[in-house]
Amino acid sequence: MIHKLIAKIQKTQAPIVIGLDPMLSYIPEQIQKKAFAEYGETLEGAAEAIWQFNKEIVDKTWDLVPAVKPQIAMYEQFGIPGLEAYQKTIDYCHAKDLVVIGDIKRGDIGSTSAAYATGHLGKIQVGSKCYTAFNEDFATVNPYLGSDGVKPFIEVCQEENKGLFILVKTSNPSSGEFQDRLIDGRPLYEHVGEKVAQWGQEHMGDTYSYIGAVVGATYPEMGRVLRKLMPKTFILVPGYGAQGGTGKDLVHFFNPDGLGAIVNSSRGIIAAYKQEKYASFGAEHFADASRAAVEDMAADIRRALEAK
Amino acid sequence: MIHKLIAKIQKTQAPIVIGLDPMLSYIPEQIQKKAFAEYGETLEGAAEAIWQFNKEIVDKTWDLVPAVKPQIAMYEQFGIPGLEAYQKTIDYCHAKDLVVIGDIKRGDIGSTSAAYATGHLGKIQVGSKCYTAFNEDFATVNPYLGSDGVKPFIEVCQEENKGLFILVKTSNPSSGEFQDRLIDGRPLYEHVGEKVAQWGQEHMGDTYSYIGAVVGATYPEMGRVLRKLMPKTFILVPGYGAQGGTGKDLVHFFNPDGLGAIVNSSRGIIAAYKQEKYASFGAEHFADASRAAVEDMAADIRRALEAK
Numbered sequence: 001m002i003h004k005l006i007a008k009i010q011k012t013q014a015p016i017v018i019g020l021d022p023m024l025s026y027i028p029e030q031i032q033k034k035a036f037a038e039y040g041e042t043l044e045g046a047a048e049a050i051w052q053f054n055k056e057i058v059d060k061t062w063d064l065v066p067a068v069k070p071q072i073a074m075y076e077q078f079g080i081p082g083l084e085a086y087q088k089t090i091d092y093c094h095a096k097d098l099v100v101i102g103d104i105k106r107g108d109i110g111s112t113s114a115a116y117a118t119g120h121l122g123k124i125q126v127g128s129k130c131y132t133a134f135n136e137d138f139a140t141v142n143p144y145l146g147s148d149g150v151k152p153f154i155e156v157c158q159e160e161n162k163g164l165f166i167l168v169k170t171s172n173p174s175s176g177e178f179q180d181r182l183i184d185g186r187p188l189y190e191h192v193g194e195k196v197a198q199w200g201q202e203h204m205g206d207t208y209s210y211i212g213a214v215v216g217a218t219y220p221e222m223g224r225v226l227r228k229l230m231p232k233t234f235i236l237v238p239g240y241g242a243q244g245g246t247g248k249d250l251v252h253f254f255n256p257d258g259l260g261a262i263v264n265s266s267r268g269i270i271a272a273y274k275q276e277k278y279a280s281f282g283a284e285h286f287a288d289a290s291r292a293a294v295e296d297m298a299a300d301i302r303r304a305l306e307a308k
Numbered sequence: 309m310i311h312k313l314i315a316k317i318q319k320t321q322a323p324i325v326i327g328l329d330p331m332l333s334y335i336p337e338q339i340q341k342k343a344f345a346e347y348g349e350t351l352e353g354a355a356e357a358i359w360q361f362n363k364e365i366v367d368k369t370w371d372l373v374p375a376v377k378p379q380i381a382m383y384e385q386f387g388i389p390g391l392e393a394y395q396k397t398i399d400y401c402h403a404k405d406l407v408v409i410g411d412i413k414r415g416d417i418g419s420t421s422a423a424y425a426t427g428h429l430g431k432i433q434v435g436s437k438c439y440t441a442f443n444e445d446f447a448t449v450n451p452y453l454g455s456d457g458v459k460p461f462i463e464v465c466q467e468e469n470k471g472l473f474i475l476v477k478t479s480n481p482s483s484g485e486f487q488d489r490l491i492d493g494r495p496l497y498e499h500v501g502e503k504v505a506q507w508g509q510e511h512m513g514d515t516y517s518y519i520g521a522v523v524g525a526t527y528p529e530m531g532r533v534l535r536k537l538m539p540k541t542f543i544l545v546p547g548y549g550a551q552g553g554t555g556k557d558l559v560h561f562f563n564p565d566g567l568g569a570i571v572n573s574s575r576g577i578i579a580a581y582k583q584e585k586y587a588s589f590g591a592e593h594f595a596d597a598s599r600a601a602v603e604d605m606a607a608d609i610r611r612a613l614e615a616k
Contacts, residue, residue: 041435077427079441109480119385127349133387144452146485172417177454181491
């Protein structure tokens, strides 16, 4: 799957992942109205609105990007109907041949991590039959529990040819509270980064590992250090756009081969029509605004990489 | 909700939470057969088996314990049908007046944590209507992202009179890989514990905070230190029984008032009939075996506390 991700990045010339993190407030009124007319102002109605919103964005952008990253929390908040919309979104993105990164940030003791890995990346046995449940291609994982919380995910990835992005340095303002604390003179995130590089050896592709890392665009200097510490690790970079990261902050996340990083933008793409810059599209053509935002983001990153 | 938890512990004289973490391999054949006859060997069939298994255990134990802790991963691995069984289990336990601790170990950047908090502990607005989704009473939370990943959970808990258990020192063998590393001469888990105590000040009950901690029974000496560091924090203690913790390991997790901790056992209770000790119940009376295991565990903890 890391090979597919790299091939698609090279084909699209856009190391971009669209964060499909819909909030009801992002969804144009015409879509909400239609969904509520059919299902009422219910969890099912909200889920239908989310699904129709996602579908239209995917329809207008799938050819420009290698991957999407649905944030499961945004679906989980609507309970079962929300998770059905999550599942539908994944299946639809697969039908469009997009790589799907499930932003699930799971992580637990061994047997429990094994269950999460099964549900999101693997196959589950029921009697004599075998099923996939959510079936993402990559999943994000929290490292706080250490190796035996991560290895069950890696084992399923080995079996299924899938991958992970493990949290190393997150994009949020207070990520330093624990992640930046010094251990033997070096911040915790570096220790975690080293572990991710080690874990990555257990599931290597040709040049990059199937086991990637998450490092926030909002911390470019740390990105530079981590890039060197984990040379074969693909880095998923959240925090571009709405969270404050810009193209020039991103260059240090890439290797000299121009690869090694994929940058997420969520709100900046899916709610682009709400920005002044794309307001002329109007709410009716929100997905065209998203397409324009993807094109602008790809150009921003290309320019920054050329100027590196 | 912390008041309800404490009142129920005092009434049952059993600081015990039953971990409803069903694996198909725990579920007696007669239940699986019946579920598969009705729904086929499908995800729906597996979910039905899990639900019937849980229901029987709850029916036979609800009067003995204050709380249950369903581990969502064990349901999530069966996709949407599995999560429907999770939801049904929560609703059923509420009907039995049990405190429900959702073992979800979520945690993310602020806006995403807010969505998880809404979905699991809060209410979600859809148009002019308001719904609960999963509606647990407590949730477990991962602290790796720091304050702004935790505070949205606390805010929802304040609104809804609910609580958290935040991972401090987990029960698994490799938990020390990051959690035990020394920062300014003290292990990371102590720094996290101090933060949990601080966060707890923001949502206090009468004697204990609504914001608790998770500390594994498998690390009793660390439990002793953390107990003193977080005097007003209720500690959820996993790792009893199958993971190796015993009654005498637990005493240091309790305060002199005999409160301050609640001990989880999953496999040791729900799959008790598979142990030699309870084998005479047979698979048919598996839930009676669970009841006996709860009674034995409560007695083990009481003895250990009396001998303290």
